[in-house]
Ligand SMILES: Cc1ncc(C[n+]2csc(CCOP(=O)(O)OP(=O)(O)O)c2C)c(N)n1
Ligand code: SF4
């Protein structure tokens with residue numbers, strides 16, 4: 033031993049952010065995402081007692097058991113995590129809600145709830161572990177399967193794909209990004225920025241299913257991603273308390289200031305993409321769709337958007353902590369009310 | 375019989391939906407109410423915004439019965455499409471007020487009706503230039519005509535108008551003028567005949583006119599609900615609407631505008647249920663109000679809340695099903711479905727309010743029970759109770775503090791060696807929970823709808839699953855005493871017993887008093903919750919013959935009782951089933967009893983309007 037484990041500002045080690053051992057297949061993209069999450073949560077110093085892990089149903093939705101064991105978790109019903117999260121956030125808006133879903137959970141059975149969550153801009157982070165198939169029910173195509181993608185047994189998907197990121201932008205989402213389970217360098221800052229953002233942060237993370245969708249002909253395989261990942265920017269997450277570590281020559285980087293005072297620094301690559309421009313976001317996604325490239329990075333952000341609980345004029349203190357005297361009018365006000373009904 | 379003490383008049387206003395007759399009908403209702411005359415209004419309306427027939431039954435009766443009556447003593451006929459059909463509803467010696475333009479009403483001369491043709495359309499056209507406004511005010515004209523016929527005092531009308539248009543003072547003068555137009559037309563052109571009249575009584579002191587849904591909303595507010603999620607559906611939407619206006623008044627901090635309640639119109643009932651469950655899990659008192667189709671959509675989520683033990687309250691304002699059924703008509707059709715809603719073995723506490731006051735108290739009780747028992751709790755009201763105005767005592771101020779159930783906070787956890795979310799430590803089947811956000815290393819647990827053990831760990835173990843399921847059953851069984859127990863009123867030497875529940879109470883109470891005046895004594899048990907408590911078996915044990923009154927086709931309460939009580943007891947029950955979409959009236963109950971008693975050789979002759987029941991053996 034000897035070397036003390038690195039601790040974050042809360043005095044917690046990276047191991048403190050771990051959960052139960054995974055029961056997913058070895059090599060499953062979802063497991064990599066879990067590891068990146070652990071890193072992001074640790075590095076951001078997220079308080080486990082302030083976090084609630086939410087999920088639907090699927091291999092992906094099981095992943096909330098595999099990190100941050102000290103936080104409450106709610107594994108809801110298939111496709112309905114958004115509603116449960118909304119209710120929980122209304123009851124206690126002070127918690128950090130981290131939702132984990134799958135492409136089946138989000139883009140098929142849960143598409144309606146997904147749209148309405150985005151529309152409300154509930155303050156939460158929503159990660160879709162997107163493998164183009166229903167892993168847990170053994171490999172049927174999901175609605176994010178690309179047109180022409182081949183199923184393990186040879187069937188070809190002939191239906192148009194639902195691009196969750198494009199849909200989210202179109203619906204007015206305030207934070208939309210896409211990542212790849214195999215690229216932690218990109219995913220960790222995106223996750224940290226998503227959690228720092230106030231409002232619904234949508235993160236569509238391509239996450240290959242090694243058991244049902246990692247073969248030749250699949251557009252959600254590791255091999256396909258390695259060749260077709262169109263990376264929009266290089267990313268650094270700069271927490272407000274951190275020193276600025278790297279600086280880039282003027283004009284090469286853009287800082288996106290996030291709600292909690294942190295900054296997501298984007299270093300332009302070949303792509304000229306302005307993530308504050310909604311139309312540009314839709315354009316870049318559509319171009320990728322046509323060329324068969326998987327566009328990853330920060331696609332769109334609007335740090336000014338008002339979140340749902342604020343729109344509902346809820347107090348900063350959680351509703352669930354309201355005492356009887358704050359909820360139940362006293363005898364006099366009750367009597368006045370009744371008198372007004374006569 | 376004393377004419378005044380025996381007064382029992384049923385006014386029926388037949389109009390076209392969307393013509394604004396509701397205000398006119400409410401002014402009449404409130405005028406009678408202001409005279410101290412007990413009223414029972416029933417609005418029979420179609421699922422339509424404009425054009426289909428609608429009826430308002432307004433019963434004024436000295437005895438204070440709260441159920442309606444079917445036949446009219448006075449009919450206002452303003453719907454050409456149903457004109458002749460409506461006229462046939464008038465009892466002999468009754469009154470017909472009708473739009474002159476409809477032509478000859480073809481009344482049976484034997485019926486001795488007093489008929490008053492009034493050119494409503496023409497009068498309105500002359501008096502009001504704006505065509506939209508004219509449509510509304512036409513109805514107010516009949517208020518004036520009816521007031522003349524029945525002798526309603528100016529003062530009562532004025533107070534009714536003031537009440538009806540409170541907050542809309544600009545509408546007052548034109549409505550007053552329309553009533554006056556009706557009165558003066560009657561005085562100048564028609565002569566009062568017949569003896570129909572309403573005399574002031576002094577019976578409404580301290581009473582209010584409230585809708586059941588308004589009472590549910592007040593119960594939610596007083597019960598500390600802070601998250602309410604809903605999706606619009608008749609007949610439950612007005613619960614959310616009332617709660618919104620109550621909250622605007624009583625849950626907003628005037629200095630900051632902050633709201634101590636979230637009322638969210640969800641995208642559908644699935645989402646509404648999900649929000650309620652998420653909020654209940656996070657520790658807020660949360661509920662929804664819906665009707666049958668919404669309950670159907672909530673079924674999956676309710677199973678989750680049952681198995682994961684999440685406090686949540688579901689108010690079902692029942693309407694006629696299946697499917698869209700008759701969405702604006704009343705029924706007690708969801709009892710069995712709600713009782714075991716969801717897949718697998720499930721069983722939920724059901725509260726069955728029989729009055730406006732109970733709609734209020736049971737909603738509060740449901741919020742307490744949900745947190746105490748950590749389970750979904752259902753309140754089953756219906757369209758009749760929920761959307762009609764009922765004369766009622768004022769809802770009382772709650773005497774009990776909130777019961778927040780078993781929740782462990784940081785302090786409680788401090789003294790504990792371990793915390794296991796689903797371990798029953800004191801034998802009542804209820805395990806303590808923690809809320810997300812609790813600052814303690816023991817607090818967190820994993821909530822899931824899949825198999826779990828006492829420590830909330832995932833398992834498919836063949837030992838753990840039955841253990842959990844048995845505890846859930848025990849949990850409910852040991853909470854039965856907390857539910858509102860049946861209300862019983864039994865007369866000495868009762869000939870038979872009657873069981874009913876929910877909004878049937880008014881009709882059954884009236885039927886019993888009619889039977890009693892004939893010397894037929896009955897026992898009465900009103901079930902106020904499920905699972906059935908011991909009082910039901912005891913009542914059945916004491917009555918050889920029991921009529922169970924329900925507003926559904928299949929005898930759903932009987933089926934529930936059959937599955938939970940001894941066959942020797944439930945074998946004593948005969949069903950009285952009412953399911954035509956109308957509210958239950960006393961005559962429906964009496965008629966059924968008459969038929970069934972006749973089968974036993976006891977003859978009760980026809981039990982029509984004046985309850986002139988004779989008994990022969
Ligand atoms: C109401 C309902 N219908 C169907 C299912 C079965 N089911 C479980 S997981 C799943 C698909 C999950 O796919 P996805 O969200 O993509 O997750 P993955 O397993 O691929 O990570 C389905 C259809 C269910 N649990 N509930
Ligand atoms: S089936 Fe696919 S998605 Fe599920 S755990 Fe295995 S690899 Fe992952």
Ligand SMILES: [Mg+2]
Nearest residue numbers: 134135163165
């Ligand atoms: Mg999937």
